[in-house]
Every structure is written in C-alpha cells, then in structure tokens.
Amino acid sequence: MPDENPTEGGVVAExxxxxxxxxxxxxxxxxxxxxxxxxxxxxxGERILSPTYLxxxxxxxRTDPTHSRLMALADFFGVPVAYFxxxxxxxxTDEQLELATALSNPSIRxxxxxxxxxxxxxxxxxxxxxxxxxxxxxxxxxxxxxA
Amino acid sequence: MPDENPTEGGVVAExxxxxxxxxxxxxxxxxxxxxxxxxxxxxxGERILSPTYLxxxxxxxRTDPTHSRLMALADFFGVPVAYFxxxxxxxxTDEQLELATALSNPSIRxxxxxxxxxxxxxxxxxxxxxxxxxxxxxxxxxxxxxA
DNA sequence: TAGTTCCGTCAACCAAAGTGAATGTGAGGA
DNA sequence: TCCTCACATTCACTTTGGTTGACGGAACTA
Numbered sequence: 001m002p003d004e005n006p007t008e009g010g011v012v013a014e015x016x017x018x019x020x021x022x023x024x025x026x027x028x029x030x031x032x033x034x035x036x037x038x039x040x041x042x043x044x045g046e047r048i049l050s051p052t053y054l055x056x057x058x059x060x061x062r063t064d065p066t067h068s069r070l071m072a073l074a075d076f077f078g079v080p081v082a083y084f085x086x087x088x089x090x091x092x093t094d095e096q097l098e099l100a101t102a103l104s105n106p107s108i109r110x111x112x113x114x115x116x117x118x119x120x121x122x123x124x125x126x127x128x129x130x131x132x133x134x135x136x137x138x139x140x141x142x143x144x145x146x147a
Numbered sequence: 148m149p150d151e152n153p154t155e156g157g158v159v160a161e162x163x164x165x166x167x168x169x170x171x172x173x174x175x176x177x178x179x180x181x182x183x184x185x186x187x188x189x190x191x192g193e194r195i196l197s198p199t200y201l202x203x204x205x206x207x208x209r210t211d212p213t214h215s216r217l218m219a220l221a222d223f224f225g226v227p228v229a230y231f232x233x234x235x236x237x238x239x240t241d242e243q244l245e246l247a248t249a250l251s252n253p254s255i256r257x258x259x260x261x262x263x264x265x266x267x268x269x270x271x272x273x274x275x276x277x278x279x280x281x282x283x284x285x286x287x288x289x290x291x292x293x294a
Numbered sequence: 295t296a297g298t299t300c301c302g303t304c305a306a307c308c309a310a311a312g313t314g315a316a317t318g319t320g321a322g323g324a
Numbered sequence: 325t326c327c328t329c330a331c332a333t334t335c336a337c338t339t340t341g342g343t344t345g346a347c348g349g350a351a352c353t354a
Binding site: 033051052055059061066 | 300301302304310311
Binding site for chain 2: 330
C-alpha cells in the first residue's frame with residue numbers, strides 16, 4: 001500500500017524536516033544531511049549514523065530510530081529528545097528555536113543581555129532603529145509572530 | 148559464576164534492574180518481566196515488546212532499544228526517558244533552553260530576533276547605543292561574562 | 295560542451311533489534 | 325514422590341533499523 005499520509009508515517013520525519021529548515025546559521029542555506037551526519041560522527045568520535053540513514057529518517061522511510069541515535073540528533077540541533085515525539089515539547093521548543101539560533105551569535109547574545117532592564121520606551125526606540133538597519137542592509141523585516 | 152560485570156551490558160541494563168528491584172507495590176515481591184511486558188502492551192493497546200526482550204534488556208543481552216520502546220518502559224516505571232542514560236546531553240540542552248526562557252521579556256525577544264543577520268558593525272553600534280541607554284536610565288553596565 | 299562536485303534518491307544488502315517456542319529450575323500442593 | 329505452575333534463561337528465527345554503493349540532476353567551472 002502506498003503510504004501517503006505524512007502525519008501517520010512519522011512524527012519524527014516531520015520534526016526533523018522542520019529542524020533542517022529552521023536550524024542553521026544565519027546567512028547560510030540549510031544543512032545537508034551529509035553535513036549533519038558528518039558533524040555528529042566527528043563530534044562523537046565514532047560512527048553514529050550514515051548520511052543516507054539520516055535522509056531516510058527525514059523523509060519518513062525509517063521511523064523509529066534507536067534511542068542513542070535520536071539523542072545524537074537532538075544534541076546536534078539543540079533540542080530535547082522529547083521534541084521528536086511529544087507535541088507540547090515541540091511547540092514550546094519551536095517558539096524558542098529561532099531565538100536560540102539568533103543567540104548563537106555572541107554579539108546578539110550580548111545585545112540581548114545588555115538590553116535587559118531597559119525601559120519599554122527605550123526598547124521600542126532601539127527596535128525601531130534595528131528595523132531601519134535591517135532595511136538599510138537589505139534584510140527582510142523581522143518576523144514578529146508574537147505569542 | 149558470580150555477578151556479571153555491571154558495566155559490560157550498559158547503563159540501560161543497570162538502571163532497568165534497579166527499577167525492577169525498587170519500583171513495585173509495597174508488600175509485594177518485584178514484578179516479573181512477563182508482568183511488566185503484559186502491562187505495557189495492554190495499556191498501549193498494541194504489542195510494544197515481548198517478555199523475552201524485556202529480560203534481554205534487563206540482563207544486558209540487548210542494549211540499544213528503539214526510542215518508542217524506551218518511552219513505554221519509562222512510562223511504566225514513572226521515570227523520565229533520560230533516566231536510562233547518563234544524560235549530560237539532556238542537561239546541556241536544558242541549560243541552552245534556560246538561557247532562552249530567561250529572556251522572557253517579549254520586547255527583548257523581539258529585539259534579538261530583529262538583530263539576527265545584521266552585520267557586525269551595526270551590531271556593535273547598537274550595543275554602544277544600548278550601553279549609553281543603560282547609563283542614562285541609571286542601570287549598571289551590562290555584565291559581559293563571555294563564553 | 296564537457297568535467298567536477300555536491301546533493302537527494304533508490305535498491306540491495308548486512309547487522310542488530312526483537313520474537314516464539316522450548317528447556318531448566320525452584321516453590322508449593324496433593 | 326510426582327505434578328504443576330510461574331518464572332528465568334536460551335537459541336534459532338524473523339523483522340527492521342541502518343549501511344553501502346550507484347545513479348541522475350543541479351550548480352559551478354573551464
């Protein structure tokens with residue numbers, strides 16, 4: 001039988017795809033499966049998974065990985081293991097994912113920490129400044145899908 | 148032959164054995180593997196694992212179960228999945244998420260997100276501005292404990 | 295246009311996870 | 325003593341997680 005159903009086929013696939021699309025250094029296109037596999041293996045110092053298998057997981061051909069491999073993946077993307085299976089963990093994590101990648105830039109982390117405690121008025125003024133800077137540098141307006 | 152080498156079979160076996168020994172209704176002897184397997188399968192409404200396999204995990208003959216099975220076991224014994232592994236991975240990701248939640252001020256979130264992708268020069272300029280704003284508003288200079 | 299490289303995709307294969315059925319053993323019970 | 329029941333243990337077998345190697349297409353270069 002042709003398995004078309006994307007939700008039944010695998011939550012893991014869905015979440016993984018989402019991670020690939022969203023978690024990557026700014027100004028860079030998404031990681032390839034080969035890159036991620038290589039990074040994971042090198043960090044671990046042993047072979048954890050192959051590029052092909054990672055692709056199979058991502059595309060739903062394989063659905064239920066060994067816990068140790070899932071841990072390695074979660075670690076790489078900086079999400080808790082439960083992200084791949086539990087809905088509200090995923091939702092909460094997603095909200096923080098974009099912020100977390102932004103904060104992987106040391107300058108931005110510094111910025112955020114420095115801004116902590118400032119009055120709302122000042123924060124708004126700063127935000128306005130940043131928005132025009134984005135415009136000047138030819139970036140998209142920052143998405144503000146506030147909770 | 149005396150007790151098997153406890154490290155040989157892996158952490159999972161050790162933890163699982165401990166759970167079998169300690170987690171059971173008072174005034175009752177420990178669950179048998181068959182009991183646990185049956186309980187898990189009945190609760191799930193489908194076959195998750197066999198008694199034999201559970202015993203193999205417990206005794207270290209099998210070491211790296213599928214994540215879904217591990218979840219079922221953790222659920223039965225009422226422990227988090229991470230319990231079965233020496234999970235400093237989990238601890239590290241948790242810390243990461245803490246940083247994100249710590250910055251729960253929506254304005255600062257917005258600020259950080261908007262700043263994402265800006266050039267280093269602009270970021271430095273912004274940081275300088277923020278620093279003087281702190282001064283003006285009578286706040287301490289932002290601590291910059293790097294790393 | 296041809297050569298190179300990287301990537302996603304696929305199919306055949308291998309190894310390890312997971313099962314079923316049989317054997318051994320000790321505790322009751324008639 | 326013999327039977328039986330519940331459990332741990334073992335092993336040959338099946339299933340599926342995971343790998344290897346190859347192919348075609350897109351992007352870059354000469």
